[in-house]
Amino acid sequence: MCSTTTDTATKAESISTLGIHHLGLSVPDIKQTAVFFIEQLGFTQIGGNADYPSIFISDGTVMLTLWQISSVENMTTFDRKNNVGLHHFALKVANIEELERLHLQLAVLDDVEIEFAPEPLGQLPFKHMMCLIPGGIRLELISA
Incomplete structure (x- = not known):
């Protein structure tokens, strides 16, 4: 089926989301991972929460929220x-x-x-x- 300009405009009007706000990543060492993004890719730390260990970083376009896992000894690496x-x-x-x-x-x-x-x-x-x-x-x- 061929899409027309009217079909595209109607679809655009019905979209509820505006793109990714942030991506949350669970990591074994939030400081090491934050340093990687800050020193290697130029991200800036923009927040975090010491009580629920997290560091929030951004490149000005995307925000990453890095979350410290509770037990490195019991972690399962992703496959x-x-x-x-x-x-x-x-x-x-x-x-x-x-x-x-x-x-x-x-x-x-x-x-x-x-x-x-x-x-x-x-x-x-x-x-x-x-x-x-x-x-x-x-x-x-x-x-x-």
């Missing part, structure tokens, strides 16, 4: 192929040159595991890379 939940999350970077620069910067860190270096994203005019950040969460970086 994207067998667990329901977050497969990965993706952040957009300015261009392919910035993506390549970030890859070189992150590749030398002991607490980051590069899953794959920047490569074409299918037939699209973008490149992307995937890495595991401190705490083991998969982060995809995509050139704009």
Whole structure:
């Protein structure tokens, strides 16, 4: 079925959400994960709660809320192929040159595991890379 401009306008008027407000991530060490985003990707700490250990950070577009898990000894690491939940999350970077620069910067860190270096994203005019950040969460970086 072919969509018309009127169909698109009607659908847009019926959408109740306005995009993601924030993404909450449970991590084994909120300080280590916050430092990664602040020092490596330029995020800024914008809040948090010491009583329910959390740190809130933002790049000016997206907010991440990092939550300290209660027991690192009893944690279960995420298996994207067998667990329901977050497969990965993706952040957009300015261009392919910035993506390549970030890859070189992150590749030398002991607490980051590069899953794959920047490569074409299918037939699209973008490149992307995937890495595991401190705490083991998969982060995809995509050139704009």
